[in-house]
Amino acid sequence: MARGVREVKALLEQAGHTFVPYCPLKMNEIVPELWLRGLLADGTTTLLQKLKEGPVDPCLEPQVFEYRLPKWLKKIISFLLKPVSPHTSAKMSALCGVGSVPELWKQHAAVEVLSADDAWSCMKAVTDGEGLPVAVQCVALPWQDELCLRFMKEVEQLVKESKK
Structure with missing residues (x-):
């Protein structure tokens, strides 16, 4: 091709x-950066406040358990999992949220870089x-x-x- x-x-x-x-966008980079870090920019605080008001579906318990972990623990887990499972590591890092305005700008710049890749360098013969x-x-x-x-x-x- x-x-x-x-x-x-x-x-x-x-x-x-x-x-x-x-x-084309690289999904393994887009999901943690745009989807998780974008939707959960506050580190899941707002989502957890909404979930406190009622029962959580048992199917969502493992996911909510990750959200409830403290930020320092998420960072440690992300660091330890990076060589073993980069995808899970990126997910845990994204769950920490953006944190500050400068970090939000850095995240925004990273999104622009992802969409500016050269198409011809992405193809493999x-x-x-x-x-x-x-x-x-x-x-x-x-x-x-x-x-x-x-x-x-x-x-x-x-x-x-x-x-x-």
Whole structure:
């Protein structure tokens, strides 16, 4: 797939098109940073206050147990789990919350860096892929089907011309 994208990219650039790099978001970084740290920025304090008012579903007890741990313990658990389970470590670190305005700005800057990655550095080429079929997938915004079809027609013509 990466080879196909590289070939089509080169052909389109030779034809005068401009590319805007895009890299899909990395879910293993997004969930702790955006979802947990964003929703639980106060370190789960507000959520725990709401849960005090009534019974907690037994299915949620293990999750709420993690929320009730003191911040210092969450940090220690996160530190100890980092080499063994980076995903769980990031989750425990995110449950500590943001803490202060400077940390909130740092978290916001980290989110911007995640979305600014270069798409071409994210792709990995298939080794020993000589002779395999090459495909490129094109997508467009909703209700922009004609634009996508026009783009695919251009790609098809450029690839045919390059094979001659």
